[in-house]
Amino acid sequence: MLTTFLTDAALVAEVSHLLNTVEEALESLKAEMDRNVIDPFAALFEMAGFGLDHEGWVRSELMRQA
Numbered sequence: 001m002l003t004t005f006l007t008d009a010a011l012v013a014e015v016s017h018l019l020n021t022v023e024e025a026l027e028s029l030k031a032e033m034d035r036n037v038i039d040p041f042a043a044l045f046e047m048a049g050f051g052l053d054h055e056g057w058v059r060s061e062l063m064r065q066a
Helices: 008-032 041-049 054-065
Strands: none
Touching: 008 054, 041 054
């Protein structure tokens, strides 16, 4: 016997809400990134150690802060 806990519409609505919330948080972090104090040496070591360019490091840092 199969029991349905969520309708497809409810699941889609919740996932959509979650994705919108994450997108809003990332936009907020992007706006505040320049105001945060960033250790330039740590950033350089991370970029070298993980083989990231500056853009990749920025994405990684935004995910870490989120």
